Every structure is written in structure tokens, then in C-alpha cells.
Amino acid sequence: MTLSGLRVLIVEDEPIVAMCLEDILETLGCAIVGPAGRLSDGLALAESAAIDAAILDINLGGERSTPIATVLQLRGVPFAFASGYGMAPEGFDEAPLIEKPYSDDDIASTLRLLLG
Numbered sequence: 001m002t003l004s005g006l007r008v009l010i011v012e013d014e015p016i017v018a019m020c021l022e023d024i025l026e027t028l029g030c031a032i033v034g035p036a037g038r039l040s041d042g043l044a045l046a047e048s049a050a051i052d053a054a055i056l057d058i059n060l061g062g063e064r065s066t067p068i069a070t071v072l073q074l075r076g077v078p079f080a081f082a083s084g085y086g087m088a089p090e091g092f093d094e095a096p097l098i099e100k101p102y103s104d105d106d107i108a109s110t111l112r113l114l115l116g
Contacts, residue, residue, distance in 0.1 A: 001112050004029030008111070009054035011035065011042040011068055012082070013061045017100070021055065021082075024107045039063040046071040053114050054079040055098065055107070058089055066092065078114035 008030045012018040018035040025032055033049050036042035039060050046054070046068045054072055056065040058081050065081070066089050072079045080096040081088050088097045096110050 001115065002029070003108065003111055006030045006111065006115075007033050007050055007052045009033040009036070009042075009045055009049060009051045009056075009077075009079075011037075011045075011054065011060065011065055012057040013037045013059070014057070017057070021107070024104050027104065028108055028111070030111075037061075039065065039067065042068045043071060046075070046077075051077055053077065053111055055110075056081050058083045058085065064089060069095065080110045080114060 008025050010018055010021050012035055022032050033051050034045055036045050054077060056068055056079055058065055069079055069092055080098050082098045082100055084100040088095050096113055098106055098110050
């Protein structure tokens with residue numbers, strides 16, 4: 001399955017991690033939406049942007065990204081959480097979890113899983 005042209009929303013509060021994820025996605029041929037580093041910015045993009053999938057950091061400067069995940073669920077947009085803590089937020093057990101630090105292969109395989 002090709003990932004070329006896939007519009008992926010990045011929600012990540014650490015600029016270095018966001019840039020790394022952008023590089024990985026661009027290498028895979030994806031189009032980047034964002035990145036959003038704050039909950040409010042992520043919500044705005046989740047509500048209105050044209051996106052095919054999303055990767056959400058769970059902790060955004062002390063706020064949880066779960067409201068963004070809820071908006072994406074309502075829109076039917078598949079998403080995965082990224083975390084260094086090892087578990088998805090409560091109520092989102094079905095969402096894939098990408099463990100930080102992640103590799104190019106981790107991102108590619110998770111996107112393919114999301115797109116079925």
C-alpha cells in the first residue's frame with residue numbers, strides 16, 4: 001500500500017520530535033498537516049483540515065490530546081497515539097500506540113494499519 005499523498009495531521013508539542021516525524025512522513029511521500037503543538041491548535045485542525053490520518057502525542061504541555069481524538073473519531077479519521085509512557089489514554093484502547101522513540105518503519109506500519 002502506498003502512502004504517497006496521504007494527508008497526515010501531526011500533533012506534537014516537542015519541536016524536535018515534530019520535525020523528526022515530518023521528515024519521516026515526507027520520506028514516505030505523505031503530505032503534512034500541521035504540526036500543532038498545543039491542544040487548541042490541534043483541535044482547530046482536527047475540526048476543519050482535510051486529513052486522512054493523524055498521529056497524536058498524548059501529552060501536550062500538560063494537556064491530553066484526547067479531545068482531538070474524539071473529534072477525529074466523529075469525523076471518521078483514523079489516528080494513532082504516540083507516547084513514551086507505554087499506554088493509550090483511557091477510553092481509546094482500540095487506537096494504535098506508537099512508542100517513542102519510533103522509527104520510520106514504526107510510522108509506516110502504523111499508517112498502513114490505520115488505513116486497513
